[in-house]
Amino acid sequence: MVENLPPTGATARANNGHAWQAETYAAADSRDLLALLFTAFVNANRDPKKPAMPYPEPGWRPGDPTPEESAAAAERDRAKARTAYEHITAQVLPGEG
Template identity: 85%
Template sequence: MVEGLPPNGAAARAINGHAWQAETYAAADTRDLLSLLFTAFVNANRDPKKRPMPWPEPGWRPGDPLPDESAATAERDRAAARAAYEHITSQVLPEEG
């Protein structure tokens, strides 16, 4: 019964967690490649006295963390590392804890 459902239908989005299809991934890969080629062209033809253009970051894909989530995850990781350090320090150096 589910074999006839469309690949971009509600069931497929629920299973995949996103609505991206092969064409969408190909378009995102093409965009990334074009930005790399543009950067390489600009860097190859720049004035030697000027700094090169930085290489572009790849675009977002489903499953990648959003920028807000990355910052929040980094902050949680820092807090967990600090708590672990303080826990170890309190066991090794009781006068400090």
């Protein structure tokens, strides 16, 4: 029954969690490649006395964490590392615990 539903329909989007199709992925890959090639061209033809241009990060894809999710995960990791450091310091250093 669902075999003939369109790949852009609501059922496919709900199943995938996003509306990206093969063409959208190809366009994003092409954009990333063009940015990479442009940066390589600029770096190859730059003044030797000037620093090289940094290579661009790839664009966002479905399934990648958003910047907000990345920042929240980094904050959780920092808090976890700080707690572990304080625990070790309390056991090793006198007067800290």
